[in-house]
Amino acid sequence: MIDYTAAGFTLLQGAHLYAPEDRGICDVLVANGKIIAVASNIPSDIVPDCTVVDLSGQILFPGFIDQHVHLIGGGGEAGPTTRTPEVALSRLTEAGVTSVVGLLAPTLSLATRNPCSPRPVRSMKKASAPGC
DSSP: OOOTTTOOEEEEEEEEEESSSEEEEEEEEEETTEEEEEESOOOTTSSTTOEEEEOTTOEEOSOEEEEEEOTTOEEOTTOGGGEEOOOOHHHHHHTTEEEEEEOOOTTSOHHHHOTTOSSOOSOHHHHTSTTO
16 A cells, blocks of 8 residues: 555656557656556546656656676786776666676686585586586
């Protein structure tokens, strides 16, 4: 149950919504930073003291997913100038990225990746070789 007296409501009206499929022109009602309703037309007087944002002509989506992120940096095989620096998560969220998949070097042992691993394996390539 929503406490209408405590929640900060924002109504995003008239946006072209992708979530992830094309949902067309929609209104989105947000309470305390969480989406609580999506519909083709949500009246602005649905809750008292609701902030209304007109997004007509704008595209709205829940956030980007970056499936290839070197969170702790990477590379450098051709010298220090080729190394990818660590990524600051704040930079990702500023760019609209809300989810990331961190990549680890294949030479890290499974023991490093998973301390409960029964035996260390030098690389994922070796781990998938016949007999391993």
